[in-house]
Amino acid sequence: MARSDAAAKMLLTQFGIDEAPIDPVVIAEKLGVLVVPQDMSDDVSGMLLRRGDEQVIGVNQKHHENRQRFTVAHELGHLRLHRGRPLILDTDTRVNFRDTVSSMATDREEMEANRFAAALLAPEPMVRRAAREAEFRTAQQLALIMARRFEMSEVAMNYRLINLGIIADSTT
The missing domain is CATH 1.10.10 (Arc Repressor Mutant, subunit A)
Structure with a gap:
């Protein structure tokens, strides 16, 4: 860590x-x-x-x-x-x-x-749990849902999701 x-x-x-x-x-x-x-x-x-x-x-x-x-x-x-x-x-x-x-x-x-x-x-355990519970079709949708949930910008959340290995890129 x-x-x-x-x-x-x-x-x-x-x-x-x-x-x-x-x-x-x-x-x-x-x-x-x-x-x-x-x-x-x-x-x-x-x-x-x-x-x-x-x-x-x-x-x-x-x-x-x-x-x-x-x-x-x-x-x-x-x-x-x-x-x-x-x-x-x-x-x-x-x-x-x-x-x-x-x-x-x-x-x-x-x-x-x-x-x-x-x-x-956006602590890792909370992000992983919220991502498992979220309903989404694309990485971009997930980034938006998570940004709202954690009250962060979409850009910051996108980086967080990428850095945690949850998504590769929200443009896909």
Whole structure:
């Protein structure tokens, strides 16, 4: 099991969450993390600020609700997996800060945070159970049904289903 998946599973277990849809804002609150919807540039999804014992997740309130949910889960992934960076800003464009972590593989960190978010919002056992129970004819239909069930975008759910080996591609 990947580190991201294990960290997400541990968090769900810690709070006794075993049913979808999973609310990442509630999880953040239970961790003492303040989630603040904000007006942000369209290319910014969210940010994580750490200052001493305080942690704040800012989320772009102009984005679709499902994207906001994924963003909060993604920032929780940074919080749980990537210690020590005081500010993480997630944008569609790359922002490089010249500091002690600038030489680290931030692409790897973004991939880990995305994987964490997917595992948190759509845990493998819940996804597999829901897929077995769903009535569908195509992978695209399954992705749509599952996206609605787990309150994720179709794109994010499609990737989750592919990564779990449940479908090969939703275009077939």
